[in-house]
Amino acid sequence: MAQAKNKGAGAVMVVGGGVAGVQAALDLTELGYYVYLVEKSAAIGGAMAQLDKTFPTNDCSL
């Protein structure tokens, strides 16, 4: 995954890899930008990854 190349101003940094950060990152790539997703813990997902089911669809949160 590691890519040393610098993507310049066409890139965006997203600080925080919870559901908000991941969604922002996904949308940014679809809109034509390269994303650096910075997460302080070892994996992305944030608090949502700890949830069991979510209202109202009872979907699994992962």
Add this chain to the structure above:
Amino acid sequence: MEAGRSPNIEILSNADFLGLDGKAGDFTAKVRLRPRYIDADKCTACGLCTKYCPRHLVDEYNEGLALTRPIHIDYPQAVPATYFIDPDACMHLQHGTCKICVPVCRSKAIDFDQKAETRQINVGAVIMSPGFGRVPEEALTKYSYGDHPDVVTSLEFERLLNPSGPFMGEVRCISDKRHPKNIAFIQCVGSRDLGCNNGYCSSVCCMYAIKEAMVAKEHDPDCEITVYYMDMRTQGKDFDAARTRAEEQFGIKFVRAKVADVMPWERQLKLTYATMDGKHHFEGYDMVVLSVGLDSPADAKNLAKTGAFDLNHYDFCKTSTFAPLASSHDGVLVAGAFQGPKDIPESVTQSSAAAGLVSGLIKKQRGKGVVTKTYPDEQAVAEDDEVRIGVFVCHCGINIAGVVDVAKVANYAGEMEDVTYYAESLYSCSQDAQEVLKQRIKEHRLNRVVIAACSPRTHEPLFQETLKDAGLNRSLFEMVNIRDHCSWVHANEPAAATDKSMDLVRMGVAKARNIKPLPEQTVPVTTKALVLGGGIAGMTAALNMADQGFQTYIVEKNGQLGGQLLKQHYTLQGDKVADLVKDVTGKIKKNKLIEVFTDADLSAVNGFVGNFTSTITVGKKETSVDHGIIVVATGGKYHQPETVLGAKLPDSKAIVTQNELEKQLAGKGKTRAPKSAVMIQCAGSRGDDLAYCSKTCCNDAVKNALKIKEINSASQVVVLYREMRTYGYAEDAYREAREKGVIFIPYAKDQMPKIDKKGAKAEVSFHDPILLEDVTIAPDQVILSVGIVPEDTEDISKLLKIPINADRFFLEAHVKLRPVEMPVAGVYVCGLAHAPKPLDEIIVQAQAAAAKAAIPLVKGYVSVEPTVSNVDKDACIGCGLCESLCPYKAIQIHKIDKKRKAETIVASCKGCGICASHCPTFAISMGGFTDEQITAQIKAFGEMREE
């Protein structure tokens, strides 16, 4: 998660954001990557290292309720799926001993020589989404949290409910592992609490408490659950309905009371609470759940310093009502809970909105940094070519091989007809296994691939990608799930699990014989947008589309832009609405990419995503426009209720609505503020004319009450309410209103106030639950907080074939994850047409809709999944059943040579198969799931194996 696979997202996990220099459009960010001590390229996430690691560590992921080891992964689906070593707990990193994991790891991934690395990264913009923090300890300890193990936080309770949690999804007391027979939830822990400087409402706790209570009831229907609350703030779309369900269907008790304390009491916990009438009560519980609020992130101050932006007085990111996602630093945006406590759908909406804003900000750089993957030319596979199937059976470490005899399954597959190659693989999803797969496809000229491993939901895209890399059409692939369906569910019956695996593989091979390559289709897109509605939602969406470089039409039915905003004067935060209207309409006028049609009607819409043609009618003039997407922002309006508080509303000039009062207060007259006023909340809502909560009326009441007090501090204002839903920071204003002498008196649904006409005045009688007396007041004015209704949604629903809910608001594609998209591709929704919401939320939602809508326009094409329906024109009798059933407007009847025939609009088709399953002449087949393939699979199931 998808993010892990995108070639354009680089995940820097275990990393710290250390600095930001430069300016919007050209920042240099500094990031430190802490070592994982495990080589991510080599780690296969087999889990052997955790098994051998000798030391225990409290598992933070399970809220400290379980144990893990210093070398671990939080959960199996984690992205990146690489284990890591906690340096503070590892015996080798702390004391230079141990290193047991190094020889254990078969892929030699453990590397204790890894060092921290600092990177300077050039970016155009930054989005801050660090989430939320935990409320202070003192907010918890006053309820004996920490003193008694059965007092848990709602997050801990969430883990208890989770099948991957500490008791495998069983709710048990932490103290003695018994199943609790009664549970109490305490709301507003660490929220609406000045004691810990969290004066705001966290907005999410009422709803999650209801969800947790319902799930707990599903686990154990005999468990009694009581929720102690101040106000149940279930103001979101369809939230009240969930609360009613919790009460009526699940028998969950809701008690309005303030909990004084929780004390250990024999085997139980004694909860002391005071009800409205001032009486104290005691109750014993097996378990107490504290509904903890969302605090600002622990490192908020540091982040603000690093990113050079301001925080508000609660240490969340400071923003404004009219630009809710812009931090004080140009080019640094904020999304999610760091902007203010909020739930998942709102966080997701903000994220899309922030992405769209960034896209407008640095549009000149669009596409310059992205990596586009190229694939070799696809090898042609013709109908009469020899079928050459390759079968790969995965061990998944010990996940499958620990139960299923993988070698036996693979050898069995090898004996099957048309199977040219078969193999076992330790981890078929690992990077090196993909290389092997590619080589084998080429060496053995395979033209069908069957992988017997885990779930296609998670891994099918990975293998299909490898097929493409090998020059094979990705549809020439079949996945057999022998992990979930065999080794997991039959963990204790290895022989039977192996038999079942063999059966499933036989069926997979049978299907594979019949699979055909499916075309990868793309449909070109008209890169223009049409926004229906010129209120603040529509204008915001249009401006954002234009900022991103797309020509946009606004269709407004009134003579001028502005919508409901024209009726408003000031916001709860004190902003002047006229400023916003002037600013936005001015920008629209100046923008050359936006064309506005006023007094206009959208009279016809034809086509599909990327290729709509619409007719805009102004008077007698019709204009035809082509556009790729539609944003529906048709708005709403104040409801004029006929039934208020369960009775017909008397006709009196002394009775006005909040909006009428706002206009009066914004005027110049000296006597514009009534000397005495009674405000009535939920007038016509939540059971009267309207079933739902309109989310904004409590804020409006507080706003106007404060305005009255500002004009004349001697005025007497009484607010009669069911629940004050001043969620988020609006709680501050609610508190301020009480401090300034506004009297708030709750009423119950079964004891509603009464409004009567008395001469020129109106008289209000109600029961005061604190004085325990009936009171009658005849104020100068009675002010009704009326709800919001959507405008014309039924007509538009028919025109665009998009669904509306029971309350006549548009129904989004997925409440949580796709909150601004409609099930019909290319149609987006925002503003009051979606649900009632305050101004700042409307603005964000409109920005989000514009971001989502821009995606197909940026690409310039819509890609079509190969699995779409296909009509056999000869067999089709043109009955139209498919057209009427399709939820996506993706199959239509056309006249071909004077005969009615169905036709699939591949760009809109989601491949659900409803049309195929209902077609009376079997004329419709689904790519990848044809009758032929499924029949072959079923036949193979019936074939006996020779032992």
